[in-house]
Structures are given as structure tokens and as C-alpha cells.
Amino acid sequence: MSLNEIKSITPLLEELTKFIKFNRRKTTEQIADFLGDIETRYVDLLHESDEKNSKISEMQKKIVDKDETISGQLEKEQALIADMDKIKAESEILAKEKYDILYKYDFISNILSAEKRTSESMEKLSALFNEDFISFANQESSLAEEAEAIIALQNIEKKLKMISAFPEIYNKKIIALGGGFSSGKSSFINSFFESTDILLPVGINPVTAIPAYIVSGRDNTVKGLSKDQGCVHIPHGIYTNLSHDFLKLFPFRMKDILPVMAIETPFEYDSICFIDTPGYNPASNNLTEEDVYTAKEYLDQADAIIWLVGVDSTGTLPASDLDFLSNINLEKKKMYIVLNKADLKSEEDIKDIMENIQDILEDEEINYSGISAYSSINQDEILFDKMSISEFLDNENNSTEVKEQVSIELDTVFNMYYKAINEDIDAANDIKRAIHSLELDMLESGYDFSDDKIGNSIEAIKERIHCNELEQNLKDLDLLKNKIFIALDNVFKELNIDKR
Ligand SMILES: Nc1nc2c(ncn2[C@@H]2O[C@H](COP(=O)(O)OP(=O)(O)OP(=O)(O)O)[C@@H](O)[C@H]2O)c(=O)[nH]1
Ligand SMILES: [Mg+2]
Structure with a gap:
């Protein structure tokens, strides 16, 4: 029985006491009846109390159930939040991919729609x-x-x-840079640029994929020549990315629609047009095998050749260089040899390498105008034979x-x-x-x-x-x-x- 119920009985008991004290004449039956009523009421109260107790425990059970549901829902909510974060990250990647695709699409459509220069x-x-x-x-x-x-x-x-297509190269002396991949052809040309606004992309993997004509001019511009002689401006963001790796992302051969580029940037030799060619021997995968052909094609049409050997790799003139050179018509061309990356070797080593290469050139009866141990990165000539690289370039710097x-x-x-x-x-x-x-x-x-x-x-x-x-x-x-x-x-x- 609850305290309240006991309290409700207390006044009745007090009344009973009064009754006994002041109404002694009332009969025992009346008292018994009264007591009986109280007992019945007491039993009813007990019954009510049981019902309430069971309701309370039912409620408690429901509360526990609810708690469990709530914690299950919290877990679900957390899982949903994690899913949402993942989807957000994925959509950010997709947005970037979409941007890249649109960027590439724009680039390709620009090339394809380049106005044909009809002459x-x-x-x-x-x-x-x-x-x-x-x-x-x-x-x-x-x-x-x-x-x-x-x-x-x-x-x-x-x-x-x-x-x-590129009248800028008209009457220029064409000097093509040749050599194995990563010998430093692009770095060598960069070393003469007066501005860093446009630099040829360089790197340790095969980089140059599309040959480029480079002439000296007041502006810094990069143009592409499409297959049917259309001329298109190449944005800086694309140009710096035009490496073998970038081109692999396209499901077709970029060179089929953009065979060559022309770059204008200030440098000293204003009557020279350099051609940057892909390394003739890039990693042997299908995409780059054609580089041998491209390199040969551009070296063949040049007035002179600068052949680069990276002294960091072999320290000699590799047999594959000789093989390649034997297929180039060198009779009517001057050839200058640059032993690049000379900063990576001691002067003594450089002397040995130079002597070794001179012997090979003589044995193979290959004529050369000079040979220079040069560092493209430091723009520094360490040693030369016959004539220095700047003397060679000065001599060639006259229009044809x-x-x-x-x-x-x-x-x-x-x-x-x-x-x-x-x-x-x-x-x-x-x-x-x-x-x-x-x-x-x-x-x-x-x-x-x-x-x-x-x-x-x-x-x-x-x-x-x-x-x-x-x-x-x-x-x-x-x-x-x-x-x-x-x-x-x-x-x-x-x-x-x-x-x-
Ligand atoms: N230490 C040193 N590193 C150089 C020098 N020249 C080029 N390199 C590095 O050699 C790597 C290849 O240089 P590139 O100029 O890309 O060579 P490349 O012959 O144009 O290469 P491909 O276009 O792939 O055939 C780059 O990591 C250059 O930073 C140099 O004179 N000294
Ligand atoms: Mg290169």
C-alpha cells in the first residue's frame, strides 16, 4: 500500500477512535461492519496498487525498448553521415574529373575546329x-x-x-635537338630562355611527345598545328601537361590531330629555330615506339643537329645512339655534341668521358663541329673541344x-x-x-x-x-x-x- 493510501485511512481511524470514545452505545456489529468496509476498501486498494505496479513495470519495459531503438537509430544516423561523407568525397572527385574532361574536350575541339589555313x-x-x-x-x-x-x-x-603554317620560322636556321630520352634536350633549350613564363616541360619519365619549333620573339606564345594546317593557341595549363603520361589519357593518338607545336619566347639567337624532339628511345611501349620515327623525321629536316648525351647514365656514346645516327643523313648537316648534366660528374670524369666519346666518333668516322660538357640546369659550360657551344650557336645564328x-x-x-x-x-x-x-x-x-x-x-x-x-x-x-x-x-x- 502506498503512503498516500495509508494517509487516507488515518482520518478514518481517528474517527473510529472518536466513535469508540464518545459513542460507546453503538453496537459491536456496527463497528464490525465498519471494520469490514475498511477491509474491503483495503483489499481494493491493494488490488489497485498491484495494477499500477504492473503498469509501471510495463512502462519501464517500454522505456528500455525505446532506449534501445533510439541507440539503434543513432548508430544508423552515424552510418548515414559516414555514407554521406563518402558520397561527397566521390562527387568532388567526379566534379574534378568532369572539369578535366571538359578541359580536355575544349582543347580537342579547339584543335579540330582550328581554321584551316588555306594557301x-x-x-x-x-x-x-x-x-x-x-x-x-x-x-x-x-x-x-x-x-x-x-x-x-x-x-x-x-x-x-x-x-x-608558322611563318615565324621562315628563313631561320633550323637546329634539331636529338638524343636519348631524358638526356636533357628540353632542359638544354630552356637554358637559353630569357623568361620563365614558358618553359618546355621536363622530367625523369619520357616527357616530350609532340615535337616543337622554338623561335625567339617578344611574346610568350604556344601554338599547335593541326593535321590540316589549322593553327590553334595552346593554353599554358595544357601545354605544361603535354607529356607522354597526359597523352596516354586520350583514347587516340594526339599526334594524329596535333603533330607539331610552335613556341615563341625571347632568347638570344634570333635567327635560330630549335626543334625539340622526343627521345628516340623512350620506354618500349606501343605509344612511344613511333617516337623513333618522329625524332628521325625532324632531325632529317634540320639544317644542323645538336646531339645530347646525358653523362649521368652511361658515360659513353651508347651503341643505340650510333645506330640511330647511322640512319640520319649527316652529310649535309653540321652536328654538335653536348655532354649534358656535366654538373653531376667531377671534372676528371668529364675529361675521361669526353675523350672516350671523341674516340668513338673518330672510329665511326662521324664528323662533328664540336663537343661540349654542359650543365643545362646551371647554364654552365665546363669543358669543350673544337668550339664552345656558344661559338657554335653564334656561327649558326644567321638566316638561311x-x-x-x-x-x-x-x-x-x-x-x-x-x-x-x-x-x-x-x-x-x-x-x-x-x-x-x-x-x-x-x-x-x-x-x-x-x-x-x-x-x-x-x-x-x-x-x-x-x-x-x-x-x-x-x-x-x-x-x-x-x-x-x-x-x-x-x-x-x-x-x-x-x-x-
Ligand atoms: N643535374 C642535371 N639534371 C638535368 C640537366 N639537364 C636535365 N636534367 C634533368 O634530367 C631530366 C630529363 O630532362 P629533360 O630535359 O626532360 O630531358 P629530355 O631529353 O627532354 O627528355 P624526353 O623529352 O623525355 O626525351 C629532368 O629531370 C631534368 O631536370 C643538367 O644539366 N643537370
Ligand atoms: Mg624533352
């Missing part, structure tokens, strides 16, 4: 090279070294197209007459054909003369040609040896040469107008 005269010359010349080459059969002639023409065409040069190259190609056809004509005439004197000798000896097997054979040979076709080839060649030189003239006229 009527260049197109006409290309048509003469690729259609008229090829059909002439198919028609004649005198020249055995036809492939050589056609490659020479292709190189001339490439050079002219490049000048049309591209038109004259191309004309000479074209003449060389045409002369190959003239020589071969004329040799065939001479040979045919020699045979004709020999047969004629044979016939005379036979007549003198009394041979009757009218009914004679030998006579028929001689007639057959005479029929086969006729020079008409060869003479016609000569005439066609004259005509073609004339057309090509007129077209070439027009290309240069247009170029000069562009420059003004």
Missing part, C-alpha cells in the same frame, strides 16, 4: 607533288632510286607547309635562304631523273650503234638477211630499242619541273605578303 599556291604545289609527280614517276622506269627522290619531295613539301635551299633540293631531285633517263638514252644509242656495225660487218661478210633467223632476231632487237619513250619522258620532266618551279615561286610570293 592556294601551297595546295597547287602539293597537288603537283602528289599527283603529277607521282604519275610521272609511275610512267618512267629509268630511276632506280625513285623512293629516295619521292622522300626528298615529301620533305620539301613538309618544310614548305610548316613555313606556311629557304627559297634558294628548296630550289637546290628540288634541282637535285630533278637531276636524278635527268641523269637516269639520259643514261638510258645513251645506253640505247650505244646498243643501236653496236647493232648497226654488227649488221654492216655481217653484210661485208656476205650474210643474206632476207631469209635468215639471225636477221629476224636483229630486227626484233632493233624494234625494242627505241628512244622515243625516253625522249618523251625528258620532255614531260621539263614540263613538270617548269610547273613546279612556278608553283614554288607563288608559294614564296604569298609567304612574303604574309610576313609584311
Whole structure:
């Protein structure tokens, strides 16, 4: 029984006492009845109290259940918060990826939509090279070294197209940087830049993937040349990223749409155009195998070559360098050797390496204008033989007459054909003369040609040896040469107008 209930009975008990004291006359039954009522009331109260107690414990149980539910929900809430954080982090990554994709997409669409630079005269010359010349080459059969002639023409065409697209390189002395990957070609060129606003990307992994023409100018600009001669500005953020690793992210070969770039930045040698080429021997994976071809292609078209050897790697001229160089036509080019990263070796080591490389070059009968132990990073020449690197560059720093040069190259190609056809004509005439004197000798000896097997054979040979076709080839060649030189003239006229 609760305290309140006991308290409620207390006044009744007090009343009973009063009753006993002041109403002694009342009967015992009345008291008993009264007591009975109280007992009943007491039992009822006990019953009520039990019910309440059980309700309380029910409530307590519910509270415990609720507590458990609440703590379960708290756990769930925490798990949800963790999930939300994860999703947020993932969406940040996705947003960055989206930004990168849009950035790349913009870059690619810029290249693809770059306005094609149509030069009527260049197109006409290309048509003469690729259609008229090829059909002439198919028609004649005198020249055995036809492939050589056609490659020479292709190189001339490439050079002219490049000048049309980047008139900045017009009449510049083209010096291509060659060497193994990471030998420091890009760092070497950077070492001459007066501004750090634009630097060629460098790094320990194969970096240079797209060759670049670099000329001195007041501005700092990077342009790309698309496959169909469109010219596009390349933003700094993209340019500094144009490494092999970046290009691997694209599902196609970047070089197919952006074969070459042109960079303008101030440096001392304003008549020189450097070409930065990819290392000819990058890691042997599919994406970079073509670098051998690219490196060769650009070294071939240069007026001079600077060949870099990183002295940190082998300390000699590697056999693979010699192999590669043996496939470059060095006859008409000057070559200068730079032993780069000389800061990483002692002067004594440098002397030994230089002597060793000089011996190899002599053994291999490779001509070189000079050899320098240089540090691109410190812009410092430690040692040289024959002439210093700055002397070499000073000597080369004079403009070339591209038109004259191309004309000479074209003449060389045409002369190959003239020589071969004329040799065939001479040979045919020699045979004709020999047969004629044979016939005379036979007549003198009394041979009757009218009914004679030998006579028929001689007639057959005479029929086969006729020079008409060869003479016609000569005439066609004259005509073609004339057309090509007129077209070439027009290309240069247009170029000069562009420059003004
Ligand atoms: N210590 C030292 N490190 C150099 C020097 N020149 C280049 N390096 C480092 O050599 C590494 C390769 O240099 P790059 O200029 O990228 O070489 P690269 O020949 O252009 O390389 P690819 O474009 O990949 O063929 C970079 O980490 C340069 O910092 C130098 O003179 N001294
Ligand atoms: Mg490089």
C-alpha cells in the first residue's frame, strides 16, 4: 500500500477512535461492519496498487525498448553521415574529373575546329607533288632510286607547309635537338630562355611527345598545328601537361590531330629555330615506339643537329645512339655534341668521358663541329673541344635562304631523273650503234638477211630499242619541273605578303 493510501485511512481511524470514545452505545456489529468496509476498501486498494505496479513495470519495459531503438537509430544516423561523407568525397572527385574532361574536350575541339589555313599556291604545289609527280614517276622506269627522290619531295613539301603554317620560322636556321630520352634536350633549350613564363616541360619519365619549333620573339606564345594546317593557341595549363603520361589519357593518338607545336619566347639567337624532339628511345611501349620515327623525321629536316648525351647514365656514346645516327643523313648537316648534366660528374670524369666519346666518333668516322660538357640546369659550360657551344650557336645564328635551299633540293631531285633517263638514252644509242656495225660487218661478210633467223632476231632487237619513250619522258620532266618551279615561286610570293 502506498503512503498516500495509508494517509487516507488515518482520518478514518481517528474517527473510529472518536466513535469508540464518545459513542460507546453503538453496537459491536456496527463497528464490525465498519471494520469490514475498511477491509474491503483495503483489499481494493491493494488490488489497485498491484495494477499500477504492473503498469509501471510495463512502462519501464517500454522505456528500455525505446532506449534501445533510439541507440539503434543513432548508430544508423552515424552510418548515414559516414555514407554521406563518402558520397561527397566521390562527387568532388567526379566534379574534378568532369572539369578535366571538359578541359580536355575544349582543347580537342579547339584543335579540330582550328581554321584551316588555306594557301592556294601551297595546295597547287602539293597537288603537283602528289599527283603529277607521282604519275610521272609511275610512267618512267629509268630511276632506280625513285623512293629516295619521292622522300626528298615529301620533305620539301613538309618544310614548305610548316613555313606556311608558322611563318615565324621562315628563313631561320633550323637546329634539331636529338638524343636519348631524358638526356636533357628540353632542359638544354630552356637554358637559353630569357623568361620563365614558358618553359618546355621536363622530367625523369619520357616527357616530350609532340615535337616543337622554338623561335625567339617578344611574346610568350604556344601554338599547335593541326593535321590540316589549322593553327590553334595552346593554353599554358595544357601545354605544361603535354607529356607522354597526359597523352596516354586520350583514347587516340594526339599526334594524329596535333603533330607539331610552335613556341615563341625571347632568347638570344634570333635567327635560330630549335626543334625539340622526343627521345628516340623512350620506354618500349606501343605509344612511344613511333617516337623513333618522329625524332628521325625532324632531325632529317634540320639544317644542323645538336646531339645530347646525358653523362649521368652511361658515360659513353651508347651503341643505340650510333645506330640511330647511322640512319640520319649527316652529310649535309653540321652536328654538335653536348655532354649534358656535366654538373653531376667531377671534372676528371668529364675529361675521361669526353675523350672516350671523341674516340668513338673518330672510329665511326662521324664528323662533328664540336663537343661540349654542359650543365643545362646551371647554364654552365665546363669543358669543350673544337668550339664552345656558344661559338657554335653564334656561327649558326644567321638566316638561311629557304627559297634558294628548296630550289637546290628540288634541282637535285630533278637531276636524278635527268641523269637516269639520259643514261638510258645513251645506253640505247650505244646498243643501236653496236647493232648497226654488227649488221654492216655481217653484210661485208656476205650474210643474206632476207631469209635468215639471225636477221629476224636483229630486227626484233632493233624494234625494242627505241628512244622515243625516253625522249618523251625528258620532255614531260621539263614540263613538270617548269610547273613546279612556278608553283614554288607563288608559294614564296604569298609567304612574303604574309610576313609584311
Ligand atoms: N643535374 C642535371 N639534371 C638535368 C640537366 N639537364 C636535365 N636534367 C634533368 O634530367 C631530366 C630529363 O630532362 P629533360 O630535359 O626532360 O630531358 P629530355 O631529353 O627532354 O627528355 P624526353 O623529352 O623525355 O626525351 C629532368 O629531370 C631534368 O631536370 C643538367 O644539366 N643537370
Ligand atoms: Mg624533352
